Amino acid sequence: MSIKVRYFASLKENLGRSEDELTFTRLLTAHEVWNCANPGKPLPGNSLVAINMDYVELDNLVKDGDEVAFFPPVTGG
Amino acid sequence: MSIKVRYFASLKENLGRSEDELTFTRLLTAHEVWNCANPGKPLPGNSLVAINMDYVELDNLVKDGDEVAFFPPVTGG
Amino acid sequence: MTIKISTQAFDPFHEVQSYQSTRLDNLGAIGATSIFIGTMRDFNENAAVKGMTLEYYPGMTEKQLEEIVIQAQCQWQLIDSLIIHRVGNILPHESIVLVAVWSSHRGDAFDANRYLMEALKSKAPFWKKELLITDQERWVASNTNGYKQKS
């Protein structure tokens, strides 16, 4: 199962990279994807999560080919 | 006591005139001013009244030199 | 605060832009601009309308508008505001009213603009007489309450 992970704004800056391409053999939640991609770095509590550009909860399951994005609260407008 | 009375919009059109200059010897309310200026023509119930360009109630007293105005509900904007 | 009664057609975008560039000196404080433009429709209450005459009460109209703006300034933090209202003979598509509010924050700009429009429609002495395409004339009876939810 191949997953694209994207990071934006302060999350991206803190991690020092904007995306990961990951391969898993079992179904994971979005939160587990973060933990596998960033071992030892807990996801900041106010982070937002999107799968394929729709907002989801952290316990949503990620499917093969999905794009998972993590980012801080939005501040546009 | 000299009073200027002004009429606007449909009230003016229905009366066929836009103002009256009236002289009274006693204190009158705005409503009495209307009745004296327009005998037999009751003031339409939704009319608004202003004295010297401020909204007032019908039972407000009118002073010498005041401008009393009667007009229908406003419809600007 | 600027209030204008205009006997001529006016371009609301030009008016706002020109006011902003010539009259406002603390542009860096402006975070939010809320603009409302009321335009003459070619229909009203199920009738086609081809023209309108807007009557007002010179002196009282300006006085009431000033009081409305002062009330808004007491309730919200505003940098400036501009109100232009058309009078006289008006054609469909022309602007009737412009209310522009400049503020640092959007809540103030939105709420003050809305307040100014509702207060203007309920307190400023203007009266509309419509000319229908049937050549019949009719006075508009009363303004609706814009805050009320439609069913």
Place this chain on the structure above:
Amino acid sequence: MTIKISTQAFDPFHEVQSYQSTRLDNLGAIGATSIFIGTMRDFNENAAVKGMTLEYYPGMTEKQLEEIVIQAQCQWQLIDSLIIHRVGNILPHESIVLVAVWSSHRGDAFDANRYLMEALKSKAPFWKKELLITDQERWVASNTNGYKQKS
């Protein structure tokens, strides 16, 4: 409905006027136009700001904005709407966001515009990083709720 992400500075008045004259064909139905312009201030949270960078999520930002507009169209009767949001490097006084709503009635125009702005600020993936005059950089932590009354 038109949504634009702009990497260049834009003139909100020119954009609204040009959209209205070229894209709207039923002008006679328009009675109310509500416009909101968000502008970059030269201060924020007690610090002087000399520049800003606006990041976004290409694809998701447009998708979320479209969903917001569709929600507004379900709740209010709208003739058309235009949203422009700036991204990239921005200077004080420049426009960040434009929301314009055309409707027959003012209640719809006001309420939809307010809804669009609040929804945009809470849902559309944009992130602001401020450059202070001290040359320090800082991410804006979160947007306020514009409906909330200030004390």
